[in-house]
Amino acid sequence: MQNKAAARPHLKAIIACVLAAAGSAPSLSQAVAANRVEPRTFNIEAQDLGSALKAFAFQSNREIFFAPELTQGKLTHGVVGRFDDLDALKKILADTGLTYSVTDSNAILVRDMSNVTSRPTSDSQSGPAVRLMLTQAESPPAPARSTATASGPGGAADTTESLYEVIVTATKRPERARDIAGSVSAMSGAQLEAIGAQSFQDYLTRTPGVVFNAGPLGDSTAIIRGVGTSVGKDQGQGPTGYYINEVPLTEPGYAIAIPDVDAFDVERVEVLRGPQGTLFGSSALGGAINFVAREASTESFDAAVQTSAGSTHHSDGDTNYSAKGMLNVPLSDSFAIRGVAYYRTEAGYLDNIGTGRKASNEETKKGGRFSAVWTPAEGSKISLLSLYDKNRTPDFGYRYPEQGEFIRNTLVNEPVEYELELHSLRLDQDVGFGTVTALVGYSDKKRNLTTDYTAFYGVLPPIDDDTPGEVLPNPTPYQDTGKSLNRSYELRLASPKGEKFDYLIGVMGTSTDKTAKDYITSEGSYQILSVHRAPGDLRGDMFYWGVGKTEGEEKAIFGEANYRFTDHWTLTFGGRWFDTEVSSDATYYGVLYPGSLSLPHGHQTQDGFAPKLSLAWRRDDDLMVYGLASKGYRFGNPNTIFPLAGFNTPAGWKTDSLWNYELGMRASAFDRRLQLDLTAFVIDWSDLQVRLYRPDNVTYGTNAGKARNVGQEFSGLWRVTDAFDLSLNVTHLDAKLTQTVISYSTVFDQNGNPQQVPNVVLQDGQQLPGASEWQISAMAVARLPYSWDPTITLAHRYLTDAPQSLQTPDLRINGYGQTDLRFSGQFASVGVTAFVNNVTDKRGVTFGYGDFGLGVQDFIIRPRTIGVMFDWKMH
Known part of the structure; x- marks a missing residue:
């Protein structure tokens, strides 16, 4: 070279x-x-x-x-x-x-x-x-996010009549999304900007096969193709993988947080549907979401500013506002830096009648990114990314629907806060016969939430028959904190694309150190509890505290190859050998566990192989048909609970067994003014990671049950005229359990004798959580023939209802439609957009908790929001 x-x-x-x-x-x-x-x-x-x-x-x-x-x-x-x-x-x-x-x-x-x-x-x-x-410095080329110059939905059209296309790295190297023999959806930065997307809920809800369950801050999850046993975070590793520039953000066990980074100045967001075990590893059981932040560029000095203001129905006069900025500075022909900063506040709309605070669930999001790129020689590129993101609300975002449309009722505020700090360093080196990529990543996630536990611990259980339980004088907030340190590395070699045979091979590893701590306090409780309780079981007004630690490691060797055995046929095959190990410990202190209780040390190891095989027939750039079989996996986890005499508590649970089979077609017509994608899939899922009850009513994790997910996904984009675009995404999904599972719990008869009662916890034919049968999103974009490029965007999304969890199939969420409207124009270097989100002011439920004696609690989509946004970009 x-x-x-x-x-x-x-x-x-x-x-x-x-x-x-x-x-x-x-x-x-x-x-x-x-x-x-x-x-x-x-x-x-x-x-x-x-x-x-x-x-x-x-x-x-x-x-x-x-x-x-x-x-x-x-x-x-x-x-x-x-x-x-x-x-x-x-x-x-x-x-x-x-x-x-x-x-x-x-x-x-x-x-x-x-x-x-x-x-x-x-x-x-x-x-x-x-x-x-x-x-000489070249004139600015088409943005790296796309090799086509036509705009995406909602953007201004240019002289190109074909539809917008996005280059993705779903196969760990750049390819056109529609050339991949698999289900990949991608939204470029321009497309996200055109629909006003800022967070997961704005764009994942428009992606076929994906249901986003907007719930607690930092705990909202995406379910892909119905692969999930809960619409919230699982007790083990979740079934969907989350990545930022290919750096994994998931960890073994209960996730500390699921970061939802602001989409300002993002390169693109890729959604890979179906298991991605071969190239992306653990947690991508149902699929993976890769957030790709834009890198610094040596092409030119660049800057952008965005600000917005608006109002949400029932926000008590509070204002939504945001301020965001980007600056790209080439320091030489081979070195550039880029900085992004953002801050936004979304007004609350729920009134907490217990604390007397109106519009209490306001959310504040702030953060920034720094990118540095150095190309020291031909074929060499070194990239640094540092990211910080912090989200906070002074009060939880759920309501009590039985008490009112916008009513919360707690005795204390329930603030939630999470932070993400991420750093990654990447080297891409051309070595003649291929490209070597080395990527190391580090992330630090923190979570802090408070919940009102007065209903549970306002009166403490008695010490013995002669000493009654104490009545605490004030509310009892429960505080849960968590911290997760994740380190990852990946080294891979990719041969050039386009030859008769090409390949990608690599090794990777991750390690996690996670600590969770929780506390219960009540102001003035020490004076009451110190009369009968041991001094060592009290820390001032704190009468319970606990700490749990988890350590996890994963090592893997992976590879994928393409063999073009004729002009039109390509065989892709690959696999990933993996080895996982998890250890956990937990100790509880305080009056609830006098003298402390240390649970048995938990340890779980597993290795295995996740294969992939696909066959694609490509007539030309405008028609491809493929078949695919792939397998996913995720971490198992140990059961860190005390033993029970007479019951064989499993040591833990292992990875699920999930196979995905799909047939897909990608077609274009009329000079690519029309694009159609159609996919049919069958998922066979067995050994589900679930939680069951022991006879003492303590839950434990295990593998049990089977499910089958059968679905069809359709995506269509049509540039009807140079001034009018239509898009439609439709998903039909039949995701149900195919095996009944029974556990046993203990009840006492009238004589106080214990009896084991069978409970059907998984019922054959039961719909999987979050697996809406129908999901539809549609958008129309009209560009008017005036010098200031006025554009009207009308978008609608709809999904049918689904259960919230396997254990509460009657508690339903989703089942709503939402319509959004945008009107934008460009005045010199300033863009102006007026928008109305949730035009019809629906109350769609996206997540919830069952009735634990306080009434059902659920999260709803944001009420009607009206606002205006200003964008300035350097030209």
Whole structure:
């Protein structure tokens, strides 16, 4: 591999000779005509431009010259099908800002379209002209998030009539999303901005096959294809993987928090549906969500500012507002930094009649990102990302629907707060026969929440028959805190795409140290409790405290390869060998556990193999059909509970067994003005990770039961005219248990004798939690013919109801529709958008808790919100 210094003289000499001979050379049209050959088959998939040009040279057997600086950071759609050489090259160079010329010797010279100058008349002039082509900063290419220049839904159209396409890294290297033999949805930064997306609820709810259950701050989950045993966080590792720039954010055991980072200045968000065990590892049982933050760019100085203000129905006059900014600074041709900061407040709309606080569930979100990118030599790239995100509400966001439409009722405020700090360092190095990627990541998650436990511990249980339980003088808040330190590394080698056989192999590892602490206090309780309780069981007014620790590790070797055994058929096969280990300990103190209680040490290990196999037939860029079989896995976990005589409590639970089988079709028509995706899948899921009851009514985790998820997903995008777009996503899902599971609990008869009573905890035919049968989202975008580019966006989403958990199938959530409306315009460098979210002011329930003696508690979508947003971007 030549470095820049070595490459430039060689290229200068070649180009100088070409330019010096230009006076006697035939015209470009003549050269093109003379150099056309019979069409041949090309199979060059979407990828980075440099690799695509190398693949073109190999498949066409043509000599091609280009400066590496010209292709750096550029992506291509690629070309698949039968074309003559130059038509294939045009497709590869489309939307890159580059063109080509053909020399007398039949070689091809790739050059910058913006730097094409008049032909020099002497050798003395050729030098500066060549230097200009090789070193001058290029005109800004199409954003890296897409190789197409057409806008996404809601954005302004340009001269390109085809629909917006997104390059993703779902296969750990850049490819066009629609070229992947699997179910991948992606929304670019421009598309997210066009719909006003800020958080998961704004865009995951528009993704086929995904149900987002907006609940407690930091605890809201996404269920993909119905793979979930609860709409909240599982006691073990969740079934959906969350990543930021490929750095995993999930950990073994109960998640400390699920970060929901603001989408301002994001590159894209990728949603991979179906198990992703081969390339993404544990927790991606149902699928994975990869949030890709935009990197610093050396192309130009750039800046953007966004601010908004609005009002939510029943917010007691409080205002929603936000302020966000981005600054990108190239410090040299090879080094750049980028900074992002954001702050937003969303007004509350629930009134807590217990504390007397109106609109108490206000949410504040703030944070920022820093990116640095250095390209020290040709083919080398070093990227640093640091991110901080903090979210807080002064009072929990659930209501008591039986007490009123917007009513909460607690004796103390219930604040919730979580923080995320993430750092990652990445190296991408071209080694000639492939690209080596090394990625290390570190994340620190913290959670702090308070819950009113007065109903449970306002009166403490008696010490003995002679001493009555104490009545505490004030409310008893329960405080739960958690901290999770996660470290990860990954090293992989990827061969160039587009050849007959390509591959990706790698190793990875993660380690987690997690600590959870909880407390119960009551002001003034020490004076009452110290009369009869041991001094060691009290810490002032704190009468209970506990601590639990979890350590987890995962190691894996993974790989995936593509074999193109004909012009149209590609076989993909791969797998991941994994080894997981989890240890846990817990100790409880205070008057509830006199003298303390240490639970038995928990330890769980497991290894296994997660394979993947797919077969794709690609007629051309506009039609692909594929079949796929893949397997997912997640961490098991130990049971850290005390033993029970006469009952064999399992030591823990292992990973579920889940196979996903799907058939998919990706089609385009009318010059890609119409795009259709259709997928049908069957998921066989056994050994579900569930919680059951022992005879002493203590829950434990185990593997039990089976389920089958059968579904169809449809996505359609239609550019009806250059000024009008329509999109539609439809998912039908039948996700049910296929096995009945019975556990036993203990009850006492009238004589005080214990009896074991069977309980059906999993019922054959029972609908899985969060597995809505129908999910529909639709959007219409109209661009009006005026100089200020007015755009109207009307969006609607609807999903049917589903159970909240396996244990409470009658407690239903979802089952609502929501309509949003936006009107935007562009005035010079300032964009103005007026919006109404939840136009019809629905009260859709997205999450909830059962009745624990206080009444059902549920979370609802934000009431009607009206606002205006201003965007300024440097041009």
